[in-house]
Amino acid sequence: MPVILDPADYDVWLDPRMKEAASVSPLLRPFDANSMRGYPVSNHVNNVQNDDAESSLPGVPSHPQQQLFS
Amino acid sequence: MGGDNNNFPSGGADFRGKQSRITYTCVVSRSSPSTSTRSPTLRTVFNVAPTQPVAVNRQNPTEPTRHLSQTRWGLIPSWSKDAAGAASMINARSETAATWPAFRDAMRFRRCLVPADAFYEWSKRLGSAKQPYCFQVKAGQLSPSLDCGRDGRARTVLGSKRARYLRQHRTR
Numbered sequence: 001m002p003v004i005l006d007p008a009d010y011d012v013w014l015d016p017r018m019k020e021a022a023s024v025s026p027l028l029r030p031f032d033a034n035s036m037r038g039y040p041v042s043n044h045v046n047n048v049q050n051d052d053a054e055s056s057l058p059g060v061p062s063h064p065q066q067q068l069f070s
Numbered sequence: 071m072g073g074d075n076n077n078f079p080s081g082g083a084d085f086r087g088k089q090s091r092i093t094y095t096c097v098v099s100r101s102s103p104s105t106s107t108r109s110p111t112l113r114t115v116f117n118v119a120p121t122q123p124v125a126v127n128r129q130n131p132t133e134p135t136r137h138l139s140q141t142r143w144g145l146i147p148s149w150s151k152d153a154a155g156a157a158s159m160i161n162a163r164s165e166t167a168a169t170w171p172a173f174r175d176a177m178r179f180r181r182c183l184v185p186a187d188a189f190y191e192w193s194k195r196l197g198s199a200k201q202p203y204c205f206q207v208k209a210g211q212l213s214p215s216l217d218c219g220r221d222g223r224a225r226t227v228l229g230s231k232r233a234r235y236l237r238q239h240r241t242r
Contacts, residue, residue, distance in 0.1 A: 016131045046202060
């Protein structure tokens with residue numbers, strides 16, 4: 001997953017005076033799972049040419065018979 | 071790991087290792103990031119892939135201002151003669167970015183934020199095709215990336231090696 005910063009840390013992350021990696025490395029921690037949601041989307045997103053809203057809309061899982069949602 | 075994972079796909083979807091796609095596709099929002107002091111209109115995009123243009127928010131190194139600009143997703147190492155190798159350096163691991171030669175200086179001197187509403191990852195279940203998922207932060211966030219180009223234009227997204235929310239998928 002990409003690193004996701006707490007908004008409170010934006011200033012430190014972007015501060016050009018922070019020239020040592022050790023100064024900003026502590027900010028690079030996994031984001032709290034309880035603050036995220038995920039859902040299956042259709043294969044529409046597989047093609048990078050498909051730059052439209054359908055790419056991020058909830059879609060039918062490729063193999064619904066496998067019960068992705070238990 | 072709490073029990074509150076009702077918003078997550080479950081049933082054993084596996085995002086590990088080779089079965090997971092290590093590149094990230096961003097959904098960039100129409101709204102202006104809160105950290106921007108200037109607010110040019112961002113085009114809404116839903117499917118940004120590595121090597122494509124991506125919006126970034128950067129700090130002016132000499133003035134207390136930040137600005138949005140568009141750049142190419144992918145690192146061009148300082149020793150590279152052209153952009154051909156950038157497609158292979160699209161993501162950095164947060165654990166090694168500070169020491170890896172290709173990313174070290176960018177980590178120290180050229181950090182930026184990538185405004186995004188969501189990212190995609192692909193899981194593979196046994197014997198089935200990869201299933202794409204869209205992941206979002208409930209409250210809406212910005213995610214940072216490295217500003218890595220020797221020409222000042224190329225970027226690499228910094229990733230966490232083993233995300234907690236992905237572990238949550240596997241424990242169900």
